[in-house]
Amino acid sequence: MDTSLANRLAVRDLAVVWHPCTQMHDHETLPMLPIASAEGAWLTGHDGKRYLDAVSSWWTCLLGHRHPRIVAALKDQLDRLDHVMLAGFTHEPAIELAEELVRITPAGLDRVFYADNGSSAIEVALKLSFHYWRNLGRGERTRFIALSGGYHGETLGALSVTDVALYRETYAPLLMQPIFARSPDAYESEPGESAAECAQRRLREMRALLEHNAHEVCAVIVEPLVQCAGGMRMHDAGYLTGLRALCDEFDVHLIADEIAVGFGRTGTLFACEQGNIAPDFLCLSKGLTGGTLPLSAVLTTQTVYAAFYAEYSAGKAFLHSHSYTGNPIACRAALATLHVLRDEPVLERNRALATHLAAKLAPLVDHPHVADVRQTGMIAAIELVRDKKTRAPFPANERRGLRVYRHGLERGAVLRPLGNVVYFMPPFCITPDEIDFMVEVAAEGIDIAVA
Numbered sequence: 001m002d003t004s005l006a007n008r009l010a011v012r013d014l015a016v017v018w019h020p021c022t023q024m025h026d027h028e029t030l031p032m033l034p035i036a037s038a039e040g041a042w043l044t045g046h047d048g049k050r051y052l053d054a055v056s057s058w059w060t061c062l063l064g065h066r067h068p069r070i071v072a073a074l075k076d077q078l079d080r081l082d083h084v085m086l087a088g089f090t091h092e093p094a095i096e097l098a099e100e101l102v103r104i105t106p107a108g109l110d111r112v113f114y115a116d117n118g119s120s121a122i123e124v125a126l127k128l129s130f131h132y133w134r135n136l137g138r139g140e141r142t143r144f145i146a147l148s149g150g151y152h153g154e155t156l157g158a159l160s161v162t163d164v165a166l167y168r169e170t171y172a173p174l175l176m177q178p179i180f181a182r183s184p185d186a187y188e189s190e191p192g193e194s195a196a197e198c199a200q201r202r203l204r205e206m207r208a209l210l211e212h213n214a215h216e217v218c219a220v221i222v223e224p225l226v227q228c229a230g231g232m233r234m235h236d237a238g239y240l241t242g243l244r245a246l247c248d249e250f251d252v253h254l255i256a257d258e259i260a261v262g263f264g265r266t267g268t269l270f271a272c273e274q275g276n277i278a279p280d281f282l283c284l285s286k287g288l289t290g291g292t293l294p295l296s297a298v299l300t301t302q303t304v305y306a307a308f309y310a311e312y313s314a315g316k317a318f319l320h321s322h323s324y325t326g327n328p329i330a331c332r333a334a335l336a337t338l339h340v341l342r343d344e345p346v347l348e349r350n351r352a353l354a355t356h357l358a359a360k361l362a363p364l365v366d367h368p369h370v371a372d373v374r375q376t377g378m379i380a381a382i383e384l385v386r387d388k389k390t391r392a393p394f395p396a397n398e399r400r401g402l403r404v405y406r407h408g409l410e411r412g413a414v415l416r417p418l419g420n421v422v423y424f425m426p427p428f429c430i431t432p433d434e435i436d437f438m439v440e441v442a443a444e445g446i447d448i449a450v451a
Contacts, residue, residue, distance in 0.1 A: 006046035009034035030402075031409065038065035041430045043414070052413040054438045056427045059228070059260050061291030063340055064429035070290045073336035077329050086114065086326040093331035100338050101297055104269060106278035109299035113318075114326040118259035118285035119153030121296035122221075125281040126157050127320060128304060129219040129253045135307045135316045144176070145209060145220040145252075147183040151229035152221060152257050161221050164230050166419075179213055181206050181220075183227060184235035187372055187383070199239035206243065210250040219253035219280070220246075224271035225376050228260040231421045232381035234374050240275025253280040259296070263287045263337070264347050264428065267354065267377035280304065290337040295330035346428055350378050356432050357424065360439040369450040381423040384446065394420050394450075404445035413441040422446065 010032040018024065036046045041064050043051045053061065063070070081091055098112035113128070115121050126144065133141040146152070146161035153159065154167055160176035162168050168175070182188075184202040186195035193201075210217070224240055227233040247254040256279035261271045265287070268274055272282070281304075285296035310316045324330075340346065354377050364382055365373050371391045372383040384401065386394045394400045401417030408415035415422060415438075422442055426435070 003047045006034050009046060026402075030406065033409070040064040040066075041427050041434055050412055051409070052426075052430075052434055052438055052441075054408075054414050054424050054426050054442075055416055056287075056425050057291060057414075058286075059265075059425050060286045060289075061427050062263055062287030062337060063290050063346070064427040065291070067290055067336075067340065067429075069340055070292055070333050070336040073332045074292065074329060077332040081328045083324065083327050083329070085323070087321065091326075091328050091331075093328045093335060094326040097297075097331045097335050097338075100335065101284070101299060104338070104342075105282055105299055106270065106272055108278045108301050109282055110302045111300050111305045113298045113300070114322075114331075115296045115298065116322045116324055117294045117296055118257075118283070119155040119158040120322060121259060121283040121285055121298050122152045122158040122161070122255075122257060123155055124298045124320060125221075125255045125283050125300075126161070126219070128281065128298070128300060128318060129255065131318060132253070132304050132307045133218055140216055141218045143213070143216050144178045144218055145181055145206075145213070146178045147222060147227070148180050149183045149185060149227050149230035149233055150221070150223055151227065152223075153259075167229075179209060179217070181209055183230075183233060184239040185227065185233040186235055187233055187374070195234075195236040196238050199236040200242070203239060203242040203246065206246055210246055210252065214250035214252055217250075217252045219255050221255040221257060223257045224261060225266050225274060226261050226271070226379055228379075229418065231383075231418050232374065232379060232423045234376050234379075234381075237274040240272060240277050244275065244277040244279070247280075255279060255281040255283065257283045259283055259285045261379070263341065264350055265376075265378055265425070267347070267351060269341070269347065288337065289330055289333040290340075292333045293327070293330040294324075295327065295334055350428055353428075353430065353432070353435065354378055357435050357439070360436060364443060364446070367446065369446070378428065379423070379425050381418075381421050382442070382446065384420040384422065384450065396420075400449040403449035404442065407445035407448050408441050411441045411444070413438055415442055415445065 013032055034046045035043050037044045041053055043053050101112055102110055113124055115124050144161050148163050151162050151164050161178050163180055182202055182205055184199040186198055189198040256272050262284050282299040289295050308316050308318050358375055361373050364370050368388050369384055370382055371385040374381050386392050401420045404422050405416055
């Protein structure tokens with residue numbers, strides 16, 4: 001334990017580092033926490049204080065920090081091959097990972113394109129869809145349909161199909177203009193309407209949009225089951241089934257962004273499984289490497305691949321690249337992650353943990369400043385409001401969620417909110433006792449925040 005070292009590191013950091021998704025002015029009062037090590041569900045600071053990582057470090061550390069099988073794979077790969085460009089060369093980790101992804105994802109996704117992170121995966125999928133139609137002589141298809149409240153990343157293409165004002169508003173003049181459809185978000189259901197009925201109503205609206213616009217649309221993009229950065233909004237799986245049918249009927253692509261929800265977060269290996277669908281493009285990242293290294297993958301069909309397969313002079317090649325595409329070390333980490341999911345009863349254990357989490361959250365349903373407690377698998381969220389009856393929100397500038405976050409740090413839990421939505425997306429190694437602690441700290445923080 002070295003409190004003085006922790007303080008010195010914080011000072012050095014704030015002198016030179018510009019942190020992501022952060023108003024740096026906040027750190028005039030909010031502590032900057034130098035982390036020295038991590039193990040399982042816990043982070044340890046240089047001052048010796050431990051923090052339960054209730055959000056899996058932005059949803060990446062799927063199996064927990066420093067999982068032994070992933071660590072061993074990384075060490076082994078470093079003794080063999082660090083990196084080689086994936087143009088004109090290949091290597092066993094990239095091949096084996098692609099084979100495994102094709103095996104475990106919904107049927108028909110037979111080709112894998114690697115990128116570096118979630119936003120890059122979305123860029124790849126958007127470009128592939130547009131380019132596919134162009135290669136088929138359908139260059140009039142230049143637009144995308146996205147959902148209200150959806151989030152797909154912060155590069156310009158990904159931000160174009162994002163509908164979260166906090167991220168989008170500033171850069172709006174630089175962005176493509178998609179067609180936004182209303183989300184099937186069950187929180188916005190009409191009085192007496194079930195989540196399934198809300199989904200069907202939104203599908204009828206989507207049909208109307210496609211009837212008028214399908215001729216100019218490349219694809220519809222969706223976050224299956226949970227719109228994460230938009231406030232952990234959740235919808236009925238029937239929406240996915242109906243959306244796949246509409247995309248088939250109107251001959252447009254379906255892009256499934258499972259960057260945050262893939263690999264068991266929702267209770268099934270992939271969220272699309274709950275709608276019994278296969279998209280035309282499946283975007284994966286975050287938990288793919290167990291939170292160790294940046295890597296993403298876009299899976300698509302042989303039909304899409306064939307539209308690009310021609311003599312170079314035909315001008316149909318997909319000339320998109322990342323210097324670290326298919327990095328061998330990242331691919332080995334991903335393979336180790338998938339092998340844990342294959343060899344161990346992770347999903348079965350998650351179902352038991354999700355049931356335990358639901359039981360611990362149940363008392364918060366009656367809290368006078370909680371409008372909604374929602375859960376899909378190992379993702380749960382608590383919607384804080386000023387008035388429970390009307391669901392009137394707290395003013396954004398009061399930042400009640402930040403008060404919960406601050407209390408969590410004091411108690412030793414990372415509960416970084418989404419506005420006034422307190423959420424949980426813990427690593428799969430979390431124990432029932434750790435869940436009890438996590439919810440206890442959140443409940444305390446909520447009482448403090450709304451007082």
